[in-house]
Amino acid sequence: MSVILPAASTSSPLGSSTPTPTPARGRWRGFLSGAREIDDAALQVQGRLPDWLRGGLLLNGPALWDLPRGSYRHWFDGLAMLHRIEFAPEAAPRYRSRFARSQDYLESIAAGAPAYSAFDTRDPETLLQRLRHFGKPRSTDNPAVVMSRVGAQWIATTESPHLLAFDPLSLASEGRLEFDDGLGIQIMGAHGITDAEGNYWNVGITLGPKCIYKLFRLRPGGHRRELVGSVRVAKAGYTHAFAMTPGHALIWETALRAQPLGFLFTGRSYIENFRWDPAHGSVLHAVSLADGSVRSWDIPPMLAFHPVQAYQDGADLVAELCCFDDAGIIDALQLTRLRAGEPLGQMPRLRRYRLRQGHGEALVEDFGGGLDLPQVHPERFGRARAGICWGSGLDAAGASRFFDRTLRLDLERREQRSWQRPDAIQLEPLFVPRPGGTEEDDGVLLVPTLADADDTTRIGVVDAHSMECLALVQAPQVIPFGFHAAWAG
Numbered sequence: 001m002s003v004i005l006p007a008a009s010t011s012s013p014l015g016s017s018t019p020t021p022t023p024a025r026g027r028w029r030g031f032l033s034g035a036r037e038i039d040d041a042a043l044q045v046q047g048r049l050p051d052w053l054r055g056g057l058l059l060n061g062p063a064l065w066d067l068p069r070g071s072y073r074h075w076f077d078g079l080a081m082l083h084r085i086e087f088a089p090e091a092a093p094r095y096r097s098r099f100a101r102s103q104d105y106l107e108s109i110a111a112g113a114p115a116y117s118a119f120d121t122r123d124p125e126t127l128l129q130r131l132r133h134f135g136k137p138r139s140t141d142n143p144a145v146v147m148s149r150v151g152a153q154w155i156a157t158t159e160s161p162h163l164l165a166f167d168p169l170s171l172a173s174e175g176r177l178e179f180d181d182g183l184g185i186q187i188m189g190a191h192g193i194t195d196a197e198g199n200y201w202n203v204g205i206t207l208g209p210k211c212i213y214k215l216f217r218l219r220p221g222g223h224r225r226e227l228v229g230s231v232r233v234a235k236a237g238y239t240h241a242f243a244m245t246p247g248h249a250l251i252w253e254t255a256l257r258a259q260p261l262g263f264l265f266t267g268r269s270y271i272e273n274f275r276w277d278p279a280h281g282s283v284l285h286a287v288s289l290a291d292g293s294v295r296s297w298d299i300p301p302m303l304a305f306h307p308v309q310a311y312q313d314g315a316d317l318v319a320e321l322c323c324f325d326d327a328g329i330i331d332a333l334q335l336t337r338l339r340a341g342e343p344l345g346q347m348p349r350l351r352r353y354r355l356r357q358g359h360g361e362a363l364v365e366d367f368g369g370g371l372d373l374p375q376v377h378p379e380r381f382g383r384a385r386a387g388i389c390w391g392s393g394l395d396a397a398g399a400s401r402f403f404d405r406t407l408r409l410d411l412e413r414r415e416q417r418s419w420q421r422p423d424a425i426q427l428e429p430l431f432v433p434r435p436g437g438t439e440e441d442d443g444v445l446l447v448p449t450l451a452d453a454d455d456t457t458r459i460g461v462v463d464a465h466s467m468e469c470l471a472l473v474q475a476p477q478v479i480p481f482g483f484h485a486a487w488a489g
C-alpha cells in the first residue's frame with residue numbers, strides 16, 4: 001500500500017504530514033493525491049477561445065486517496081474535489097478548486113484515515129461499532145462522481161442516497177439535502193437526471209430478501225422524493241445510472257448483482273457486495289412515467305455504467321448504452337494498476353437495445369468498441385433522439401492503455417471522427433452548445449487531458465463538429481482524473 005506525498009501547500013488538508021513519494025509518472029500522475037485548494041488563478045491559453053464561450057466548467061472527481069494512516073484502493077474511492085474554470089469574453093479563464101466537505105471528508109481528515117466504507121475500500125469500523133447501527137448501515141456521502149441540479153440548487157453525488165449541495169461559484173459545500181419521505185433506499189444511481197422543469201429524477205434501491213428499484217422525482221425546493229414507479233427483482237444489479245425518454249424511465253439490471261445481506265451486516269466495501277451472475281442474464285425495465293407500470297425485456301448479461309441516450313421510436317423504446325461483457329472493468333480500475341500504467345484490458349461496446357411491444361427479448365445492435373463517458377446535446381438527452389454523440393475513446397483494436405482520444409460518432413451514418421493529443425489521457429468531453437446554434441453539434445467540447453510532457457492539466461477546447469482543437473487551457477495544477485463535468489452557464 002503506497003502513501004503519496006501531497007504537494008506542499010498551506011491549503012493541503014493534511015498539513016505537514018509526510019507520506020512517501022509516488023511511483024506514478026507521466027500521464028498517470030492524474031491518479032495521484034496532491035491537488036490543492038486554489039482560490040483564484042488566471043490561466044494561460046494556447047490557441048483561440050470562441051468569443052461566445054461564457055460560463056463555468058465544473059469538474060468533479062476523486063482527488064485524495066492517501067491519508068497519513070491509511071489509503072483507498074480504487075480510483076472511485078478518493079475524497080471528492082470540485083473545480084471551476086470560468087470562461088469570459090476577452091479575459092483569461094480563471095480557476096478555483098475546493099474539496100467537498102462531506103461528512104466522510106471531515107471524519108476521514110480528522111482521523112487521518114478512511115472513516116467510511118468506500119467503493120472498494122472496506123469499512124474501518126469494528127463489528128461492535130457496526131452493530132450499533134444494526135440494519136441501518138452508515139454509507140459514505142463522498143460525492144466524487146456526478147454534479148446535477150434540483151431546480152437552481154447544485155448537488156454532487158456518489159452511489160449512496162446522499163445529495164450534497166454546493167455553490168457553483170465558490171464551490172463551497174452547503175450541507176446535505178435531507179428528506180422526510182421514508183423512501184427507504186440504501187443505494188442509488190450516481191447519475192440523476194434533471195428535467196426541463198428542474199425536477200431531479202433518480203433510481204434508488206431498497207435491499208432485502210427481494211430488492212426494489214424505486215424511481216423517484218424530487219421537485220425544486222422539495223423535501224419528499226416522490227415514488228413514481230418501482231420494479232421488484234430477486235437481486236438488484238449494480239446501478240450507476242439510468243435513462244429517460246419523455247414517457248419512460250429505463251433501468252438496466254446488470255448481471256453484477258447485489259448480495260443484500262452483505263450490505264446490511266458486513267464491513268465489506270461497496271463493490272464486494274456484488275457478484276457477477278451471468279447465468280441470470282440482464283434485463284431492461286421500462287417504467288411508465290404516466291402510471292408507474294413496468295414492462296421488461298431480457299438481454300444478454302452485461303454491465304453498463306452510462307447511457308448514450310434513450311428515446312421512443314414509433315411503438316418501440318430504444319436504449320443506447322456503453323456496455324461491458326463482464327465485470328473485469330471494476331478490478332482494472334484499482335489504483336495500483338492505474339498508477340503503474342497497466343493497460344486497461346477492457347473494451348466498452350456501444351449497443352442499441354430495441355424494446356418491442358409483445359416481445360420478451362430486446363433486439364441488440366452492436367456499434368463496436370471503444371467509447372464510454374458519452375455525451376449528447378443536453379437538450380436532446382431524455383427529450384429527443386440525438387444523432388451525434390461524443391465520448392472518451394480507446395483504440396478499438398485494443399492498442400490503448402487507457403482512454404486516450406476524444407470521439408465523435410454519427411449514430412446514423414456510423415461515421416467516426418476523433419481528436420487525440422500524443423501520449424495523453426483524455427477524459428469525458430463536455431459538450432457546450434453555442435448560444436443560438438441550431439445544429440446538434442454546433443458548439444465545443446471541453447476535454448480534460450494530461451500528457452506525459454505536461455506539467456499540469458490541459459483542457460482541450462475542441463470544435464464538436466470538425467473535432468479540431470481550437471485551444472488548450474493550462475490549469476495551475478494536475479487536476480486528478482475525475483469522471484464527469486457540468487456546465488454552469
Ligand SMILES: [Fe+2]
Pocket residue numbers: 145190191240305306483484
Ligand atoms: Fe458515471
